[in-house]
Amino acid sequence: TTAPRIDQVFDFDALLTDEERAWQQKARAFAQERILPVIEEDFENKHFRRELIPQLGAAGFLGMHIKGYGCAGAGAVSYGLVCLELEAADSGWRTFVSVQGSLAMSAISKYGSEEQKERWLPGMAAGELVGCFALTEPQGGSDPAAMTTTARRDGDGWVIDGAKRWIGLASLADVAVVWARVPEFGEGGKAVRGFLVPTQTPGFTATPIDGKLSMRASVQCDISLEGVRVDADALLPGAEGLSGPFGCLNEARYGIVWGAMGAARSCLEVALGRSITREVFGKPIGANQLTQAKLADMLLEVEKGMLLALHLGRLKERGALTPAQISVGKLNSVREALEIAHQARTILGGDGITNAFPIMRHAANLESVRTYEGTDEIHQLVLGRAMTGLNAF
Numbered sequence: 001t002t003a004p005r006i007d008q009v010f011d012f013d014a015l016l017t018d019e020e021r022a023w024q025q026k027a028r029a030f031a032q033e034r035i036l037p038v039i040e041e042d043f044e045n046k047h048f049r050r051e052l053i054p055q056l057g058a059a060g061f062l063g064m065h066i067k068g069y070g071c072a073g074a075g076a077v078s079y080g081l082v083c084l085e086l087e088a089a090d091s092g093w094r095t096f097v098s099v100q101g102s103l104a105m106s107a108i109s110k111y112g113s114e115e116q117k118e119r120w121l122p123g124m125a126a127g128e129l130v131g132c133f134a135l136t137e138p139q140g141g142s143d144p145a146a147m148t149t150t151a152r153r154d155g156d157g158w159v160i161d162g163a164k165r166w167i168g169l170a171s172l173a174d175v176a177v178v179w180a181r182v183p184e185f186g187e188g189g190k191a192v193r194g195f196l197v198p199t200q201t202p203g204f205t206a207t208p209i210d211g212k213l214s215m216r217a218s219v220q221c222d223i224s225l226e227g228v229r230v231d232a233d234a235l236l237p238g239a240e241g242l243s244g245p246f247g248c249l250n251e252a253r254y255g256i257v258w259g260a261m262g263a264a265r266s267c268l269e270v271a272l273g274r275s276i277t278r279e280v281f282g283k284p285i286g287a288n289q290l291t292q293a294k295l296a297d298m299l300l301e302v303e304k305g306m307l308l309a310l311h312l313g314r315l316k317e318r319g320a321l322t323p324a325q326i327s328v329g330k331l332n333s334v335r336e337a338l339e340i341a342h343q344a345r346t347i348l349g350g351d352g353i354t355n356a357f358p359i360m361r362h363a364a365n366l367e368s369v370r371t372y373e374g375t376d377e378i379h380q381l382v383l384g385r386a387m388t389g390l391n392a393f
């Protein structure tokens with residue numbers, strides 16, 4: 001596209017530090033040089049380009065908010081900007097960084113023993129090892145308290161049985177963070193614990209889910225756990241109950257707040273570019289008032305979404321970000337990004353449904369983003385509870 005840069009209208013970058021701009025530029029260059037040239041082909045062919053993983057590691061994007069263990073120790077806003085630039089290329093690659101860094105590495109960093117951190121984090125930061133985060137089960141992801149996967153003591157170790165679904169990266173992962181109910185710890189969510197399961201362990205099987213019309217350039221799997229025996233030191237000692245996995249979901253949801261605005265910005269840029277070059281009724285379609293109204297409304301939502309993301313990022317850097325605030329951002333960013341993708345498609349006319357433009361790919365991807373890490377409805381209910389004090393789950 002020859003689109004003018006929409007960020008020049010608002011000068012959002014003026015709100016960033018030099019270091020944050022440096023991360024932004026690095027991620028933008030990575031997306032433009034390594035992802036964009038191949039993404040339409042990969043999406044079409046359902047191909048996950050594994051060779052990019054060490055390159056993401058070398059760039060410092062994996063677990064970049066974690067201090068030590070080979071991680072960059074960058075600020076929350078820098079991490080958000082990287083998510084935005086990667087998702088401007090494709091949600092699948094932001095999802096990779098989220099699953100590896102915000103979910104699997106965060107779980108180890110927040111709840112792991114020193115030995116567990118030393119064993120896994122440096123290789124994961126470098127992109128030499130891949131992690132996945134096995135929380136969701138086949139009956140649905142919204143109510144992890146209902147999980148049926150169990151871990152039982154067996155001599156010095158644990159035996160895990162159950163099934164997980166929609167687990168990103170599982171078939172290529174070296175280690176799975178598996179959340180399981182430990183009956184001896186009681187009932188409900190309080191009995192949930194996390195285990196670091198090397199994926200070569202007998203009884204662990206990950207099968208990629210086929211037939212996806214969304215996130216086609218990334219991998220999500222079914223996992224079967226049949227008598228998976230792990231040593232005692234596989235247990236994450238710092239996680240007790242559902243606040244363990246939820247603490248990691250907070251990190252990933254925060255990245256989505258920024259990331260979805262990247263997909264939205266790309267759709268707006270393409271629509272803006274085409275509005276100037278596509279002629280209808282003898283003039284560029286962008287010279288029509290209705291089109292300009294659409295473009296203006298899209299710009300408003302991108303800029304509002306980015307300002308919201310920045311506000312949440314600054315709160316996170318102060319250690320003041322709450323789960324309800326993250327719900328505001330996740331709900332708003334994905335909902336508005338989808339609406340922007342749909343509006344952008346109308347400006348392109350029939351061309352908008354082809355893969356000559358990224359609009360439908362972003363729209364299809366965003367349907368996944370809307371569903372994982374808490375659906376719209378879950379975030380509405382989190383906010384409803386925060387406002388009313390009444391639990392509607």
Ligand code: TGC
Pocket residue numbers: 095099103133134135136141142143144145166167168169189190220241242243244246247249250323372373374375378382393
């Ligand atoms: P509730 O009783 O509210 O809470 C249970 C315990 O958890 C604590 N908690 C949180 N802690 C940290 N951050 C949060 N956001 C938290 N939310 C709750 C809470 O304080 C309590 O702690 P404690 O110590 O008192 O026990 O639990 P609930 O069952 O009422 O929660 C309801 C609800 C709906 C908010 C929760 O179940 C929820 O968020 N559901 C959505 C789950 C979700 O996002 N699932 C999708 C996961 S995506 C995925 O797994 C795939 S990863 C991506 C990939 O692999 O590609």
